Structures are given as structure tokens and as C-alpha cells.
Amino acid sequence: MRRLRLALTKGRLEKKSVELFEKMGLDCSEIINKGRRLILPVGDYDAVLAKAADVITYVEHGVCDIGIVGKDTIAESSGEFYEVMDLEIGKCNFALATKKGTDFFGGYNVKRVATKYPAVASAYFESKGMDVQIIKIEGSVELAPLLELTDAIVDIVETGSTLKENGLEVVETIMPISARVIVNVASLKLRKAEIEDFLKALEDAKKK
Amino acid sequence: MQKNNKITPLGFRDYLFEESEALNEINSRLMRLFSHRGFHQVVTPTLEFLDVFALDGEQMPVEKMYKLCDNRGRLLVLRPDITMPIARLAATRLKDEQLPLRLCYTESVYNSNYSLHGHRDEITQSGVELLGAQGKRADLEILVLAAQSLSRCGANDFKIEIGHAGVFKSLIGELDEDEQTIETIRSLIETKCYAALDDVLLGLKNQKVAKILKRLPHLFGGEDVLSEAKELCGDICGDALSYLGDIFSSLKELGLKDNIYLDLGLVHSNTYYTGVLFRGYIAGSGITVLSGGRYDELLSKFGVNMAAIGFAVQNDAMAEILLQSGQISKTTAPDMLVFAEKGYELKALNYCDSLANQGKTVESSVFDTFEESVEYAKKRGIKRIVTVAEQTSNLEI
Numbered sequence: 001m002r003r004l005r006l007a008l009t010k011g012r013l014e015k016k017s018v019e020l021f022e023k024m025g026l027d028c029s030e031i032i033n034k035g036r037r038l039i040l041p042v043g044d045y046d047a048v049l050a051k052a053a054d055v056i057t058y059v060e061h062g063v064c065d066i067g068i069v070g071k072d073t074i075a076e077s078s079g080e081f082y083e084v085m086d087l088e089i090g091k092c093n094f095a096l097a098t099k100k101g102t103d104f105f106g107g108y109n110v111k112r113v114a115t116k117y118p119a120v121a122s123a124y125f126e127s128k129g130m131d132v133q134i135i136k137i138e139g140s141v142e143l144a145p146l147l148e149l150t151d152a153i154v155d156i157v158e159t160g161s162t163l164k165e166n167g168l169e170v171v172e173t174i175m176p177i178s179a180r181v182i183v184n185v186a187s188l189k190l191r192k193a194e195i196e197d198f199l200k201a202l203e204d205a206k207k208k
Numbered sequence: 209m210q211k212n213n214k215i216t217p218l219g220f221r222d223y224l225f226e227e228s229e230a231l232n233e234i235n236s237r238l239m240r241l242f243s244h245r246g247f248h249q250v251v252t253p254t255l256e257f258l259d260v261f262a263l264d265g266e267q268m269p270v271e272k273m274y275k276l277c278d279n280r281g282r283l284l285v286l287r288p289d290i291t292m293p294i295a296r297l298a299a300t301r302l303k304d305e306q307l308p309l310r311l312c313y314t315e316s317v318y319n320s321n322y323s324l325h326g327h328r329d330e331i332t333q334s335g336v337e338l339l340g341a342q343g344k345r346a347d348l349e350i351l352v353l354a355a356q357s358l359s360r361c362g363a364n365d366f367k368i369e370i371g372h373a374g375v376f377k378s379l380i381g382e383l384d385e386d387e388q389t390i391e392t393i394r395s396l397i398e399t400k401c402y403a404a405l406d407d408v409l410l411g412l413k414n415q416k417v418a419k420i421l422k423r424l425p426h427l428f429g430g431e432d433v434l435s436e437a438k439e440l441c442g443d444i445c446g447d448a449l450s451y452l453g454d455i456f457s458s459l460k461e462l463g464l465k466d467n468i469y470l471d472l473g474l475v476h477s478n479t480y481y482t483g484v485l486f487r488g489y490i491a492g493s494g495i496t497v498l499s500g501g502r503y504d505e506l507l508s509k510f511g512v513n514m515a516a517i518g519f520a521v522q523n524d525a526m527a528e529i530l531l532q533s534g535q536i537s538k539t540t541a542p543d544m545l546v547f548a549e550k551g552y553e554l555k556a557l558n559y560c561d562s563l564a565n566q567g568k569t570v571e572s573s574v575f576d577t578f579e580e581s582v583e584y585a586k587k588r589g590i591k592r593i594v595t596v597a598e599q600t601s602n603l604e605i
Contacts, residue, residue: 001491062494080495086403180403185496186489188400189367189469192429 004187004194005039006047007055007064009073013179014049016089017068023205045198053077056182065187065195071177072156076117082188084199085181087206092158094120094174099145104152104171111151114144121154124174142166219321219329230527230536231332234361235314238334238521241360245353247312247336252293254316258283260292263509266480268292274318274329286318290333291480291503291518298339299510307340307514314523328524335500335520339507342515344451347484347502348458350517354498355464357519358488361526362533365491367467369428370455371474373481373501374448375437376424382417382444393421394475400425420444425473431456433470455484480506486519490529497525541589542569547581549597556596 026043052073059067060079114137115121144150274286314334321327358366396405409418485501500519507514548556573581
């Protein structure tokens with residue numbers, strides 16, 4: 001049987017995930033000096049580094065057994081997998097923000113909202129029973145209200161300093177975000193003992 | 209406008225040669241197994257009225273069904289599931305037959321999945337439904353048949369997890385919460401979303417039950433799971449738990465010790481399940497390849513009281529494993545090519561028939577000359593050419 005495969009989100013969460021792995025006593029030298037290889041041995045496991053949405057795809061299909069990915073990506077995409085642990089790293093929030101002093105919920109005009117996360121934004125406004133026009137923006141979402149394309153944005157807010165610099169403010173927090181451990185449905189059943197050992201060690205490392 | 213006349217719709221595909229052979233092989237292995245156990249095949253239509261799947265209190269996600277209209281404007285769907293049509297059938301045309309009914313099927317089901325996740329919208333399922341039978345005998349028969357289905361398809365390393373709808377139902381019966389909250393709890397338990405579940409449970413009025421619900425998704429494994437559950441629940445779901453224990457030890461006695469698990473966190477989104485429920489997994493496939501359970505109240509929605517249990521296998525996933533295992537050979541060249549000299553075409557056709565009857569695979573050459581036939585045989589990798597004239601002669605290539 002092949003070694004358990006871990007899918008890690010590249011970038012912001014990568015360093016923090018590696019720190020946790022090191023606390024678990026895993027040899028992470030291959031990830032730190034990765035060169036051009038795409039599948040990297042980490043202790044008794046194999047790891048791949050991928051974009052957040054791809055981590056979910058790989059785990060959902062079972063080509064990776066375990067993934068570490070932000071709740072933002074989980075909320076935006078969908079699929080069948082177990083979300084077994086909150087790693088409590090990479091904490092931030094989804095929030096609705098407008099230009100300072102705007103009354104977003106006032107008036108009867110249909111508001112326009114810019115976001116990189118159309119599914120999250122739609123679900124949020126649906127739950128409020130509110131009609132809005134959602135516009136998908138790929139880059140800096142903050143630009144959209146400044147250019148007066150939209151009335152508001154739905155985006156990840158970490159410290160709020162980018163918002164402040166651009167004269168925007170949070171109107172409402174939508175949901176808290178942090179890194180989660182996800183597990184393929186079949187893997188958890190077929191390789192229960194191995195996966196539980198891994199999760200246990202990770203849980204311990206989290207507390208260290 | 210661009211014409212999409214060279215591609216298939218997203219989620220749909222063609223099955224070529226060994227792919228279709230593997231799928232046929234799985235279909236026939238399963239149907240053979242079912243028929244030897246006294247199950248009779250039924251075929252239900254591909255299109256059904258939406259109403260069959262939108263019964264009171266039984267929510268199947270309508271937004272995921274492929275819909276169209278009949279000529280009177282009524283909504284039709286490509287069947288998203290086969291249990292409901294079979295329940296319809298049993299409650300109508302078969303309601304006066306001698307019970308129990310043992311029905312089996314191999315059919316395509318259609319679900320519109322999230323795009324670009326690589327899922328298929330059309331998949332083949334084989335399954336059984338045992339209608340008009342309650343109790344442990346019937347449950348065991350179906351569970352064992354489920355295990356045999358997986359091993360018959362060539363899976364050595366497989367697991368079947370067993371839960372009981374009564375566990376979750378009795379626990380939420382103790383709660384005084386609205387439907388929305390209960391659905392949130394259910395889906396968080398189903399996805400083993402521990403962190404979010406804890407948050408929701410903190411807000412419940414009944415903290416004793418909240419504490420049990422919190423442990424529920426963790427409760428999967430062997431018999432030790434049951435003892436922990438019994439300790440936690442006291443007498444809230446005692447019946448379901450001791451029934452599961454009973455089933456579990458019988459299955460162990462039947463030699464399935466290494467293949468079965470208990471999962472008390474198994475809470476299906478299909479609300480029609482009332483008793484044991486189970487899912488199957490095989491090494492090499494990341495999806496649930498078998499799922500089923502007991503649904504004693506579903507037929508009453510069609511106006512007949514009939515207990516029932518059944519399961520369905522995801523044949524496409526099994527076929528993929530079979531292909532990977534190399535048990536299905538790539539399409540090979542026929543044993544021989546039969547070439548007819550001018551004037552002997554009819555004799556050659558007869559000759560092909562006689563070879564085919566002997567169990568050989570033969571192709572009749574469509575070329576006018578022997579040279580062209582040889583050229584073709586070489587390209588196709590056919591090892592032998594038979595020339596039919598006054599006499600037949602063989603040429604090995």
C-alpha cells in the first residue's frame with residue numbers, strides 16, 4: 001500500500017504547516033529545500049504542495065488522503081470530505097466592507113458587491129433574504145468600491161489595515177476563517193489507524 | 209453560434225472498448241450474484257415524474273436533478289436514484305404479490321454535480337431491494353450480500369461501515385430545536401466537522417444530549433465503540449445500539465471480521481432510512497462505492513405499508529478498479545482475418561460463421577485484394593490470414 005499522502009496549501013499556510021510538522025518530529029528538509037520535485041517525502045509520509053482549491057480536489061478524489069486548507073476555500077468550493085480539525089492557524093474573517101460612512105443596508109436599490117468568493121457572498125446574502133448583484137473580481141477587491149463599480153466588497157479581512165488605508169470599513173463579519181485538516185472519506189475508513197495516529201500527533205503539536 | 213457537435217456534455221462520457229467491457233463485466237457479475245440469491249431484475253424508466261422524488265418529508269435535492277417537461281407541462285426528471293422508483297413500483301403494481309419481494313436492477317442514475325470537480329453526472333448502479341421483510345434475518349442477508357458484491361467485483365481490501373438511523377433520531381428526539389439547527393448538526397456530524405459541530409452544540413439547551421452528539425462522529429471502529437456509546441447514551445438509544453451489537457457479532461461469526469466497522473456518526477442526508485444503514489469502501493477508490501440501509505416508512509408515502517432494505521453499488525468506480533487491476537485486457541486483434549478470392553465471398557461468410565461458432569474471433573476482410581488484406585492484418589496485429597477460394601489456405605504473419 002502506498003504511503004499516506006498529504007496535500008498542503010502553498011504560500012501563507014505552508015510555513016505554519018511545516019512548523020507543526022516539525023513539532024510532530026517529522027523531517028521537513030525536503031519541503032524547505034524543495035527544488036523541482038513535486039512529491040516530497042516528509043517522515044513516513046509523502047507531501048505535495050498545491051493551490052488551496054486543488055488541495056480540496058486532490059483530497060476529495062482520494063489521490064491525497066489528508067489536506068491542510070483554509071476554511072475560506074472550503075466555504076467557497078464544495079465537495080465530499082471530512083473536515084476533522086481546526087488547526088487555529090492563519091486566522092482571519094470573511095467580512096462585508098464598504099466605504100466609510102455608507103449605509104449599505106439602507107434604501108431599496110439593489111446593491112453591487114465585488115468579491116473573489118462569489119459562492120460565500122451569495123450564500124451570505126441569500127441567508128439575509130437580500131437581492132444583490134455580485135461581481136467577481138480576481139485581484140485587489142478593494143479597488144472596486146473605490147472606482148465606484150460596487151457598493152461593497154466581501155473579502156478576507158486579517159487585520160483590517162488594507163481596508164483602513166483605502167477608506168473602507170467592516171460592516172459585518174460573515175464567518176471566522178482558519179486552517180482546517182480535511183480527510184478523504186474512503187481513506188479515513190480504509191486506513192483508520194494510520195490516519196488517527198497522524199491526527200493525534202498533529203493535535204499534540206498544535207498544543208505545543 | 210458554436211456547434212457542440214463533437215463533444216459530450218460536462219459530466220457525461222463515451223465508454224470505449226475495454227472501458228465498456230469492464231463496466232459490463234461488473235454489471236453481469238453483480239446481476240449473477242443477485243439472481244443466484246433469488247432477486248429478480250426490474251427495469252424502471254429513465255424519466256420519472258419529479259413527484260416520485262419529492263415526497264412529503266423526504267427531501268432529495270431538487271436542484272441537483274436533470275429536469276424537463278412532458279407535453280402537458282408537468283415536471284419530469286432523469287432518475288437521480290433507483291430506490292424511489294422501486295418503492296413506487298412495489299407500492300403499485302406489486303402490492304398484491306406474495307411478500308417478500310426480492311428485486312434487483314442495473315441502471316444509470318443522473319445527478320447534476322458541481323462542475324469541474326471531475327465527477328460524472330451519469331453513473332451506473334446495480335443494487336437490490338428486499339421489500340416486505342423486517343428484522344435481523346433480512347438485515348443480515350442484505351449486509352452479507354453487500355460484502356459479497358464488493359468481493360465479487362474483485363475487491364480484496366474493502367470495508368463496510370454500519371450505523372443505525374435510530375441513534376441520531378432518538379438523540380434529536382430528546383432535543384427541542386428547530387429543523388434548521390438539526391439539519392446543521394446532522395451535516396456537521398456527517399462530514400465529521402468536529403470544530404464547527406462543537407460550536408453549534410454549545411448553543412443547545414439540552415447539554416446532556418449535546419455532549420453525546422459531540423462524541424458521535426468520533427464513534428467509529430470496532431465493538432469498543434458500542435460500549436463507549438452505551439455508557440454515554442444510557443437508555444436514550446439503547447435499542448439501536450444493542451441491535452447494532454447483535455448484527456456486528458453475527459457478521460463477525462460469518463467471517464467478515466476484517467471488513468466491517470461501526471460508525472455511529474453515519475447520518476445519511478437521505479431521510480428515508482429508519483434502521484441499519486451502511487456504506488462500502490474499497491482500496492484504490494476515494495469515493496463511497498456502496499451505500500444502503502433500511503427504509504421501513506418510505507413505502508407508506510406511496511400508500512402501502514411495507515418494510516424494506518436495500519443497497520446500490522457504484523459500478524463505474526468498481527469498473528475502474530477492475531481496469532487498473534489488469535484483469536480486462538486491452539482490445540486485442542481477432543484470431544484471424546478471412547479473405548475471400550473473387551467469387552468466393554459467400555463461402556467465406558459461411559466459413560467465418562463456422563469459425564465463430566467454434567469460439568474463434570474472426571474478421572471478414574473488406575478488401576478486394578490479398579495484398580491489401582495482408583497490409584491491413586499487419587497494421588492491426590492480426591497473426592493469421594485465411595484465404596477462401598476453391599480450397600482454403602492459411603498464412604501466418
